[in-house]
Amino acid sequence: MASDISKAHPPGEQHGESERTIRDRSDVLVVPARTGYTIIMIPCTIFFCLLQVSFAVDRPGISESLHTWFLISALLALILPWALAYRQNYPEAVFGIALISTLLCPYEPLFLLIALSSLVARRMPSRWLTTCIIFALAVCCWSQVRDALQPYGASVWHSVFSPDTHGDIPIAYSDRARTVIIALSASAGLAVFVVSMLIGLHLRSKAQVQLSDAKARAAAQRSQILQNDLDGQRLADAIAAEAHDTLAHTLSLIALHAGTQQIETLRLRRLMSQNDQKDGDDNPDAQSANTLIESIETRNQDIRQQAAKAMREAHAIIDMLKHPGKAVFHLTDTGDNSLTRDSIDQLLADARNAGASLNTWIDVRDLDQISPAAGALAYRVIREGLTNARRHANEHACSLDLKASPQDGIHIHITNPTTVGHAHENGIEEMATDPHARTSAGGNGLTSMRERVESFGGSCEYGTDEQRLFHLVVDIPVR
Structure with missing residues (x-):
């Protein structure tokens, strides 16, 4: 057969x-x-x-x-x-x-x-x-x-x-x-x-x-x-988050510097018009005008530096899009975006130099014993939170409460006042009740932040209270 x-x-x-x-x-x-x-x-x-x-x-x-x-x-x-x-x-x-x-x-x-x-x-x-x-x-x-x-x-x-x-x-x-x-x-x-x-x-x-x-x-x-599609999507999400975290932060500083410079320019114009009616080098208005000129020059220098930084960050994002293989290396957290005393001081200094009013309560201990991943995530949360606060608080003071230790983990609480119209315009009330809401003013950043924190095992809550204070409360484990 x-x-x-x-x-x-x-x-x-x-x-x-x-x-x-x-x-x-x-x-x-x-x-x-x-x-x-x-x-x-x-x-x-x-x-x-x-x-x-x-x-x-x-x-x-x-x-x-x-x-x-x-x-x-x-x-x-x-x-x-x-x-x-x-x-x-x-x-x-x-x-x-x-x-x-x-x-x-x-x-x-x-x-x-x-x-x-x-x-x-x-x-x-x-x-x-x-x-x-x-x-x-x-x-x-x-x-x-x-x-x-x-x-x-x-x-x-x-x-x-x-x-x-x-x-x-x-x-x-x-x-x-x-x-x-x-x-x-x-x-x-x-x-x-x-x-x-x-x-x-x-x-x-x-x-x-x-x-x-x-x-x-x-x-x-x-x-x-x-799996390849998922990896590609994760990489795209990481690049998008990196673009938001870096460019949005830098551009926000540029906007604040430019707004402050505009106000000082108006003040200088008024002082110069008043100075034309007075004589003498010891005129107080002339001295105030000189001070404002120096301040404007400083603001211009800050704007140039921040613009150059934004340009470098934009080029880095474009390079990651052109060379996805290098994106993983670029997205790896380094000392520049990790939770250290120097990086915290630099964030606060950048915000204050941009004209933001900040009240801070910082209690950090043994940062070297906190895992680099947890520290990098905390750094990004603080940066995004301060950027969001400066965007919505206008001239009002913001507050940062930061506690970090290997025993208790990392606790971040950022508050900023906001008006009813401003909160509604920027989608803050909607974001407080709907974590998936996305707005052009910042909802996307907060939603992305919540996703990253929760995927790390932490918690992220945000919303407005009865006094129209916006609260961002984040707890991150130090695993």
Whole structure:
């Protein structure tokens, strides 16, 4: 019995229109038919069918109609086995042809057994398949018994097991001997049927294993694609957060410097107009004007420095977008954005130099024992909180309460007053009740901050109270 080597193809691979059609059925397994096996199967099937027909024709005393049918069977034996070439896509049709031809024609069951093996390999268990198997078993045994019931010379079985008398003495069988030969032929039919079933089941199990492997590989590929997309999204979110944390902070300082400079310029203009009406170098208005000029020059220098810093930060963000591979290195927290006494002093100095009024209560201990990740997150929270406070507080004083220790963790509380109209305009009230609200004035930064703090295992709450004070309260573990 020739066998097929099965190989299940992964989903998405195309193998012709007919194969794509049967893939849609849940009871179908694709087991490709090897051309080499087909070349062997067809000639062998033709040979054994013709062999059986040749014995049947030698039966003495057959009628003319039966002799004609045997001749037709011999002709069909040259044609029907070619159906095995289509067993991959049409196993049911090939099995039906083999079953009917073996039942009606004096054929060996090889044709039927090959078709049965192909059908079992390519179709999942079902009531219909069980019916086909039962019919195949009956026809297979019948074809063998049918040959054993024929007289000597018209039977393959009798030719094998009968003694050689060289044609001189007619062979006579006892009833017991004939019964033994018939039983032996039926047993042989059952045996080859079992072998055919085992081959079909082996091909099916092999195809199922390979199909499962193909599905597992496809699932792994999809998982890898999703993981890459997720990593890319995380990187994009990190770059966006970095852009917000750095550029927004620097641009906010520039805006404050520019606003302060505008106010001082107006004051200088008034003093100069008043100074035109007075004489003398010791004029107090002239001295105030000189002081304002020096202050404006200082503000201009601060604006230039902050603008240059903003430009560098913008270039860094653009470079990360151009070279994502370097983004991880750029996004790694360094000493410049970690929680140290120097970095805290620099943040407060930048805010005060920009004209912000700050009240601070700072109690930090053993910062070197706090994990760098927790310190970097706290630094970003303070920077974002001060930026948000300066944006909404206008000329009012803001407050920062910072406590940090390895035992108690990091506690940050930033408050700033705001008016009703200003709070509503900037979406602060909405952010207090809806953590997912995003506004152009800062909701995106606070929402992103809350997500990062909570993902780190901390807590982040913000909102306004009855006195129109906006509170940002953050607790970060020092793990």
